[in-house]
Structures are given as structure tokens and as C-alpha cells.
Amino acid sequence: MSDSDIGTQEAPPPPRLLDRVRERLRLKHYSIRTEHQYVQWVRRFILFHGKRHPAEMGAKEVEAFLTHLAVQGQVAAATQNQALSALLFLYREVLGQDLPWLDQVVRAKRPARLPVVLSxxxxxxxxxxxxxxxxxxxxxxxxxxxxxxxxxxxxxxxxxxxxxxxxxxxxxxxxxxxxxxxxxxxxxxxxxxxxxxxxxxxxxxxxxxxxxxxxxxxxxxxxxxxxxxxxxxxxxxxxxxxxxxxxxxxxxxxxxxxxxxxxxxxxxxxxxxxxxxxxxxxxxxxxxxxxxxxxxxxxxxxxxxxxxxxxxxxxxxxxxxxxxxxxxxxx
Missing domain, CATH: 1.10.443.10 (Intergrase catalytic core)
Structure with a gap:
């Protein structure tokens, strides 16, 4: 291959967003289970907002997604908080957006339940x-x-x-x-x-x-x-x-x-x-x-x-x- 051929080669496309999420999770030594769950939540968030890029969205869209999970999805508070954690990781660790609204998104309050006890x-x-x-x-x-x-x-x-x-x-x-x-x-x-x-x-x-x-x-x-x-x-x-x-x-x-x-x-x-x-x-x-x-x-x-x-x-x-x-x- 000549030098001219090397110069005309196209640069590889940048990694897709979900691949970037996976790479960052592995770099931070998150478990394979957490990786799977976080990627799924990011995908659901994007699809919920008509495939808009997360960089174009903010607190309003995050809260709308979490509200949908609670009202229509009727998910538990722990599940809703897991989705929020995934989105916070996306914005902070992957997109590098350490914005004030990230700390203002309210987490769902988990109900205070007593543990089941067997004798x-x-x-x-x-x-x-x-x-x-x-x-x-x-x-x-x-x-x-x-x-x-x-x-x-x-x-x-x-x-x-x-x-x-x-x-x-x-x-x-x-x-x-x-x-x-x-x-x-x-x-x-x-x-x-x-x-x-x-x-x-x-x-x-x-x-x-x-x-x-x-x-x-x-x-x-x-x-x-x-x-x-x-x-x-x-x-x-x-x-x-x-x-x-x-x-x-x-x-x-x-x-x-x-x-x-x-x-x-x-x-x-x-x-x-x-x-x-x-x-x-x-x-x-x-x-x-x-x-x-x-x-x-x-x-x-x-x-x-x-x-x-x-x-x-x-x-x-x-x-x-x-x-x-x-x-x-x-x-």
C-alpha cells in the first residue's frame, strides 16, 4: 500500500453512544450486571424521547422519563432510582456534562418496609x-x-x-x-x-x-x-x-x-x-x-x-x- 493510499483512507467512525457507555463502565470496573442494566436504561431513555441524542436533552426530559416509569410503568422506587443512576452516569461519565440540574433531580423515596421474618x-x-x-x-x-x-x-x-x-x-x-x-x-x-x-x-x-x-x-x-x-x-x-x-x-x-x-x-x-x-x-x-x-x-x-x-x-x-x-x- 502506497503512502497516497494511506492518506486517502477514511477514518474509522466514532463509537456509538451505547458502546461508549459500555467502555466507560468497564474502565470504571462496574460489574457485568450493572453494565447490562445501565445500557438498557440509556437505550429506553433514548427511545422514549423519539431517538433524540441525550446531549440535546436535560432535566426536563429525565424527569419526564422517570415519571413515565412510575406512573405508566408502575415500577418500584428502587427500579426508578436505578434508571436515574444510569442516566446520571451517562451525563457525567460519558457525555462529561457535570451540570447543576444533575444534582436537582429527585430520587424516588423507597418505602420503609420491615423485613420478612421466619422463626x-x-x-x-x-x-x-x-x-x-x-x-x-x-x-x-x-x-x-x-x-x-x-x-x-x-x-x-x-x-x-x-x-x-x-x-x-x-x-x-x-x-x-x-x-x-x-x-x-x-x-x-x-x-x-x-x-x-x-x-x-x-x-x-x-x-x-x-x-x-x-x-x-x-x-x-x-x-x-x-x-x-x-x-x-x-x-x-x-x-x-x-x-x-x-x-x-x-x-x-x-x-x-x-x-x-x-x-x-x-x-x-x-x-x-x-x-x-x-x-x-x-x-x-x-x-x-x-x-x-x-x-x-x-x-x-x-x-x-x-x-x-x-x-x-x-x-x-x-x-x-x-x-x-x-x-x-x-x-
Missing amino acids: RQEVGRVLEHMDGVYGLMARLLYGTGMRLMECVRLRVKDVDFERGEILVRDGKGAKDRVTMLPLSLVPLLQAHLQKRRRVYELDREQGMATVYLPDALERKYPNAAAEWGWQYIFVAGSYSVDPRSGQKRRHHLDEKLLQRAMKRAVQAAGIAKLATPHTLRHFFATHLLESGYDIRTVQELLGHKDVATTMIYTHVLNKGGRGVVSPLDGL
Whole structure:
């Protein structure tokens, strides 16, 4: 190719807006789930306003979109706030518009709801109907207070049998914390890891043993992705393609499978209350407080930034209305 040919080549087109959003999210190390949700909200915002470019719009259009979600879409306050967060990210991080109106858009007020609480006996009845991998995971959630995805993403090296603890990596707020390893689960977890090791060895033989690592770790430790310690404890039954790297490998278990297994168990136990894998974390906190443990200790185990978040569990400790005996019962 001659110099003249190089000079006449057309410059590549600039990346599309949604691609720029994805690139910025990855640069800021947002999770793949957040990336998917933010891109979807930006797309919906643009389509709602007749495919106008966001740079041509402002607070009026953002508030109109959020109002539409609340009134016509009847979405929850948390969903509406997630849409707002996505749009704020778009304007600040992608379009570079740090304008005054960005801070004036009002977030939806989330209703103050008390957590659903099952008694120890009710939790036991649910867990009796869960066995295998899902039973182990459900017992870990109730026994440690981990969030659903924190359990799903556990790595082999995160469990310390000698110290009887679990290291929760990159929890909410990108923070690590330590929680206990229930002694009753040690034999079950060790037996599961033996089976998991056999799957790992088969993957190694096929050259498919690598797992996802955050970018910084993958660059710092290029061989770590194929090491036993970094393997997910709970893995999918087949390989899948990583949407970011395009690499085919074994990912962690789909959390929806655990959610469905617990739904079946709750129904089989004959419990009418709403109980999901996430609510096992509520039961963990409530039952610890009922046992007399200090609220600051429970706060650290749950990974709450503010003790006020943990305080909500104290409101469900008293039976009935604030522990008051009804006058009807005194007749």
C-alpha cells in the first residue's frame, strides 16, 4: 500500500453512544450486571424521547422519563432510582456534562418496609426440603449472612477451614469482610469441594480450567485464572462464553437455579410468607440479635456501612405490637 493510499483512507467512525457507555463502565470496573442494566436504561431513555441524542436533552426530559416509569410503568422506587443512576452516569461519565440540574433531580423515596421474618423452626422446615448443592448454598446463606451473589461467587481460597471463617470478596460497596464458617457445614462443604476438584481436573485436561478474574488481578497474576484456589466453589454444569472477553469457560452457578429451588422448598414446607435466598440473610441477622449478640457485631458480619441499616432488624424482635400484650388476652 502506497503512502497516497494511506492518506486517502477514511477514518474509522466514532463509537456509538451505547458502546461508549459500555467502555466507560468497564474502565470504571462496574460489574457485568450493572453494565447490562445501565445500557438498557440509556437505550429506553433514548427511545422514549423519539431517538433524540441525550446531549440535546436535560432535566426536563429525565424527569419526564422517570415519571413515565412510575406512573405508566408502575415500577418500584428502587427500579426508578436505578434508571436515574444510569442516566446520571451517562451525563457525567460519558457525555462529561457535570451540570447543576444533575444534582436537582429527585430520587424516588423507597418505602420503609420491615423485613420478612421466619422463626428458626420455619427456616428448619424449609431447609429440610433442600438438599444437594442448593441445600448447601441455602444453609451457607442462613449460616453466614452472605448476600446471594456473594455466595454464588465464592472461590475456593475464600474458605479457611482452619480458622473457621469465610472471606467475602468485593461485597457491596467493593469491600471485603470476614464472616464465620458454620461448623455444621464443614463436612458438607469439604465433600462438595472434593467433587468440585474432580470437575476442575477434567477441565484442566481439556484446557478449560480458567475462570473470570477482575482485570487488575488477571494482569498481575496471568496464570492465576487456571489455579485451583481461584476456582468458583459453585459452578455451572457446562461452559459458556464470557460476554466481555469472548472466552469460553466454566462460569459460576446461575443464581436463578437456587431461587427456584428455594421457592419449591418454601411451598413444600407449607409456609405462606415470602421467603427467598436473600431473606435468609434477614433471618440470620434477626436470629443473632434474638440470641443476644451485639448489633455492632451483626453489622460487621452483614457488611452494612451504617448501623442504622442493621437497626431495622431490631424492629422485628418484639412479638406482636412492640411486645405489648393485647388487652383481649387479659380477659
